[in-house]
Amino acid sequence: MxxxxxxxxxxxxxxxxxxxxxxxxxxxxxxxxxxxxxxxxxxxxxxxxxxxxxxxxxxxxxxxxxxxxxxxxxxxxxxxPRIKMRYSDEITFNLELDHLKNLPRYIxxxxxxxxxxxxxxxxxxxxxxxxxxxxxxxxxxxxxxxxxxxxxxxxxxxxxxxxxxxxxxxxxxxxxxxxxxxxPVNLAARTYFENIKDLDDSLILFFDGINLPGYGWVFPTGEGTANIGCGVFFEDSVSQASRLRGLIAEHPYLQRILKNARQVAPIQGYPLRxxxxxxxxxxxxxxxxxxxxxxxxxxxxxxxxxxxxxxxxxxxxxxxxxxxxxxxxxxxxxxxxxxxxxxxxxxxxNHLIQKIYFRNGIWTSVLKSACQKPTLRKAMVDAVVGTGNPLVMFTPRVLRDVFLQLFSGRADQSKPG
Ligand SMILES: Cc1cc2nc3c(=O)[nH]c(=O)nc-3n(C[C@H](O)[C@H](O)[C@H](O)COP(=O)(O)OP(=O)(O)OC[C@H]3O[C@@H](n4cnc5c(N)ncnc54)[C@H](O)[C@@H]3O)c2cc1C
CATH class of the missing domain: 3.50.50.60 (FAD/NAD(P)-binding domain)
Structure with missing residues (x-):
């Protein structure tokens, strides 16, 4: 010393x-x-x-x-050992951390x-x-x-x-x-629940019912217990505490896993910079x-x-x-x-990724595409947990996959019936 x-x-x-x-x-x-x-x-x-x-x-x-x-x-x-990304029961996939180098492969x-x-x-x-x-x-x-x-x-x-x-x-x-x-401040809120059903060891990020750019989360803290919250990356006029209250009361996925669960802490919001x-x-x-x-x-x-x-x-x-x-x-x-x-x-x-990808329509295409494309899932790990060069989200391959998905989605929507 x-x-x-x-x-x-x-x-x-x-x-x-x-x-x-x-x-x-x-x-x-x-x-x-x-x-x-x-x-x-x-x-x-x-x-x-x-x-x-x-x-x-x-x-x-x-x-x-x-x-x-x-x-x-x-x-x-x-x-x-992983993050589970969820948009709906169909659009759900895991982000594994196996490719990380010189870093622990868990959260x-x-x-x-x-x-x-x-x-x-x-x-x-x-x-x-x-x-x-x-x-x-x-x-x-x-x-x-x-x-x-x-x-x-x-x-x-x-x-x-x-x-x-x-x-x-x-x-x-x-x-x-x-x-x-x-x-400028972003806002997020969280609470804790016990006795949650169907909770495995994945951290869950969910996007349905959430204003973009933002997400909801269920982060297990122990057997059947979790920190549950939501946040947005803009100055929302509605408090995140009331947004979370609404999600807990009405969101189909949360309703399902929280059926017999007990809320054990008040909902609290806080800003993020x-x-x-x-x-x-x-x-x-x-x-x-x-x-x-x-x-x-x-x-x-x-x-x-x-x-x-x-x-x-x-x-x-x-x-x-x-x-x-x-x-x-x-x-x-x-x-x-x-x-x-x-x-x-x-x-x-990362600010650019947030502005380009985290928008209605585009983000769903990213998630749908990532369900099938391991390269995109790997790029998402690096962007979400900050473990790699965010440029991976702008490689020609990733851009092609996302935009093909986006345009095929638009084409499907425009088909009659
Ligand atoms: C709802 C929500 C969810 C989040 N989830 C995550 C997550 O899962 N993982 C993650 O990595 N980050 C998350 N974050 C961000 C994370 O909480 C913060 O970025 C992190 O706490 C920053 O650490 P810090 O030490 O810089 O400041 P803080 O942890 O905020 O600590 C600041 C300390 O300063 C003290 N203080 C403030 N003013 C004064 C003063 N004038 N005099 C004396 N003391 C003072 C406060 O009491 C406090 O103890 C989340 C944030 C929010 C709001």
Missing amino acids: RNLSAQQSGAHYDVAVVGAGPGGSATAYFLAKDGLRVALFDKFEFPRDKTCGDGLTPRAIKTLAAMGVLSQIEERAFRS LTMPRFQLDDVLRQYAVNAGVHFFPRARVKNLTRLVDKRVSIQTESGPVIECALAVIATGANSSLLQKLGLLKKSP TDFSPSHSGNEWILVVGEAAGLVNPISGEGIDYALESAHLAANAILNGWQDGFPSTATQKKYRTALGKKFQFQFIL
């Missing part, structure tokens, strides 16, 4: 991390493991809930393994109430000082280049650098001028990680993997230039470049 500590006095830290979701706890852990004095703030006492589908993609699992915390998570998480599901506390505790065990019930209301840069963190109720602390990992809630970022205006750009990465004295940087996949809505990966990039950028209790002046630039290199191309293409 390197001795990188700045000052030893009570309220002085090297780095302050705001937000103890996966992004914040992972950043705090990576820094503390390498000897930095880290303060981690969250506005809530833990364990606390976070509205989510609870799915951990192969990329998330890989970073959790790199942190050394995966075995603790696997003890409690539910393991799924885990673990309620965020548990996951986030395991990660936070793991960071604390590495030496992080956690401040619960500490809503950070402002950060200011002092004349000696240190940063002052002010919480609503707790202590004011000083540090050399701050990391913001506050998720979809962008009020602090706007106050600090790191976001010029309210970012998919507006990533390297310019959201912070400034000279603040780095922004996870969903606070808009890092949520615009096709699948998954953001835990991006939160963990950006935490790793931020920690590397900080540690590489750390000297005499301060980050190097190149830290922000290094982080911004690393984020851009890893995610920018993927986000541009």
Whole structure:
């Protein structure tokens, strides 16, 4: 362990991390493991809930393994070897994960109430000082280049650098001028059920009865239990909580599997930000990680993997230039470049995939075509769980398959009788 500590006095830290979701706890852990004095703030006492589908993609699992915390998570998480895509009883197919290289070939599901506390505790065990019930209301840069963190109720602390990992809630970022205006938000909602019928070990995404771009999901969390929800990638005028209530009451597929099931949690909605750009990465004295940087996949809505990966990039950028209790002046630039290199191309293409394919008529053709075409199914895995180059959705073969299906569907519709 390197001795990188700045000052030893009570309220002085090297780095302050705001937000103890996966992004914040992972950043705090990576820094503390390498000897930095880290303060981690969250506005809530833990364990606390976070509205989510609870799915951990192969990329998330890989970073959790790199942190050394995966075995603790696997003890409690539910393991799924595939995603089942469903439009109707006829248009249903599996996305297997067998082709993934250098990545786990499964997905885990673990309620965020548990996951986030395991990660936070793991960071604390590495030496992080956690401040619960500490809503950070402002950060200011002092004349000696240190940063002052002010919480609503707790202590004011000083540090050399701050990391913001506050998720979809962008009020602090706007106050600090790191976001010029309210970012566009997507919406999703979920609840939990027990005693569900016909549930196997697949994660289910369903599209019938859902406004596009968007989807519904049934993610098993254990024997007969699941996280069930829906979300859309646009600013819907109707709340997703009421959309989900309607689906649970009337959707034929949900009605069938939930016949004797018990709802065991209220329906809760929460926003999602998919507006990533390297310019959201912070400034000279603040780095922004996870969903606070808009890092949520615009096709699948998954953001835990991006939160963990950006935490790793931020920690590397900080540690590489750390000297005499301060980050190097190149830290922000290094982080911004690393984020851009890893995610920018993927986000541009995923937004494009969402706009082109996730539309009425076209999406049904994609799903129908994927029922028969293994190449398309493979491309969909890469796009949905972010495990490959999204360009796979634009190869001549994929475009041909989708558009042949689209035009054959239109021709069928125009036939009399
Ligand atoms: C309904 C829904 C379903 C989803 N399903 C999935 C899924 O299945 N898989 C997946 O990978 N992603 C999913 N996502 C996205 C995922 O939940 C987020 O992208 C992920 O939680 C981002 O992690 P984070 O650490 O950046 O932020 P968060 O997990 O949001 O953590 C932010 C933390 O900051 C704290 N905080 C905020 N402001 C302050 C402040 N001023 N002071 C102190 N603390 C503060 C909050 O209390 C919170 O603990 C879903 C999102 C929604 C809404």
